[in-house]
Amino acid sequence: MPTATAPAERKVTRPRADALRNRERIVGAAREMIVEHGPDVPIDEIARRAGVGNATVYRNFPDRDALVREVVCSVMDRTAAAAELALAESGDAFTALEHFVHAAADERIGALCPMVSDTFDQHHPDLQASRERVERLIEEVMGRAKAAGQLRPDVGVGDLMIAVGQLSRPPAGTDCPRGDRFVHRLLQLFLDGLRAPARSALPGTALSIKELRAS
Incomplete structure (x- = not known):
């Protein structure tokens, strides 16, 4: 047998x-x-x-779209990892937010905007998954600082991301290494303006991620 x-x-x-x-x-x-x-x-x-x-x-x-999409996803994933590190901090909630913002600027998230809007399908599942993850984590980081009474309540995730994106880009006509010298200085000025209690009333309403995508 x-x-x-x-x-x-x-x-x-x-x-x-x-x-x-x-x-x-x-x-x-x-x-x-x-x-x-x-x-x-x-x-x-x-x-x-x-x-x-x-x-x-x-x-x-x-093709180029596949490479650019991988770059966008990798930057968002690294930004999400920075947000997770901030959430894992056990100390001051606003300090954790500051650490995240500076780390996000180092990832040059401001360079993502033209790539996402101009080069390929924004609804690709890999891109959507990375984007949803990072947005959820940023909301948690900001929410914790608001709950602690340290972050002014009239700012949204969209406000934060626009500011970080713009401030992490070098000025027109300036090479990247030279512009990098000033990024974290300007970010800290911006962060100081986010602290509660607020010194002034902001015009308009807090900008959400949904509104940011539609703008």
């Missing part, structure tokens, strides 16, 4: 470590160059900065 043989184990193919490193280098180089030059930066320039060939870029990302 023939003996039963165990079913063959299914082989799971995992990306090689060097392939993962190449992908990370490509995304990092694309993020830097898109911040510096905009989303239309040539692929060969991105490949050169990443230290890989064009074929390696296209092997990981079949």
Whole structure:
């Protein structure tokens, strides 16, 4: 009587470590160059900065939209991670908010706006998932500071994100490294204006994320 043989184990193919490193280098180089030059930066320039060939870029990302989308998602995911770190802080809620805002500025989230609006489908599931995650976490960070009576109640997530986005961009005609010198100084001035009690009444109403998307 023939003996039963165990079913063959299914082989799971995992990306090689060097392939993962190449992908990370490509995304990092694309993020830097898109911040510096905009989303239309040539692929060969991105490949050169990443230290890989064009074929390696296209092997990981079949077209420009796929690469830019990965950059946007990676920035939002890193921003979400900064918000999670802020929520994990056990001390002053406004200090945690400050830490998050400065970390978000370092991710250059201000460069995302033209990429999200101009280059590809804003409703791609990967993009939506990253966006919803970061928005939810920012609401939690701000909500905790408001509940502590430290953040003025008349500001919304949209207000915060517009300010961080604008203040983290270098002024027109200024190269990025030179503009970076002033980002955190200006952000701290802005943050001081968010503290409760408020020194003045703001015109209009708090800007929500929903309103920010529609504007």
